[in-house]
Amino acid sequence: MNWIILIIAGLFEVGFASCLGKMKETSGNTALLWGTGFVFCLSVSMLLLIKATQTLPIGTAYAVWTGVGAVGTVLVGILVFKEPATLGRLFFITTLIGSIIGLKFMSSAG
Numbered sequence: 365m366n367w368i369i370l371i372i373a374g375l376f377e378v379g380f381a382s383c384l385g386k387m388k389e390t391s392g393n394t395a396l397l398w399g400t401g402f403v404f405c406l407s408v409s410m411l412l413l414i415k416a417t418q419t420l421p422i423g424t425a426y427a428v429w430t431g432v433g434a435v436g437t438v439l440v441g442i443l444v445f446k447e448p449a450t451l452g453r454l455f456f457i458t459t460l461i462g463s464i465i466g467l468k469f470m471s472s473a474g
Contacts, residue, residue: 366416366466370425373412374428374432381437385445409433424471431464 383402387395396467417425
C-alpha cells in the first residue's frame, strides 16, 4: 500500500511543479491561485512521502518520489507547456522509468 501512496506523492510533486510553471506565465489573482495550488500540492506530496517512509527505506522512497515527479513533470512540460520532445529527452525519461521500476523490484527482493 505504501508504494501506491509513494506514487501518489510523486504525482502531487508533478502538480506543484506544474503550478510553478503556470505561476511564471501569469500575474495578479491568477498567479495567486496557481501559488495556492503549488502550496497545496507541495503539502500533500510531503505528507504522503512521510507516510510512505514509515515502512519504505528513505533512500528508495526519495529516489522513487523524485523520479515519478521528474518523469511526470517532463511529460507535462511536453504535453502542456509545448517543450520539445527530442529523442534524447524521451530516451532518458525511459531510462528513468526503468530505474524506478528496478528500485521497486530490488526493494521487494531485499
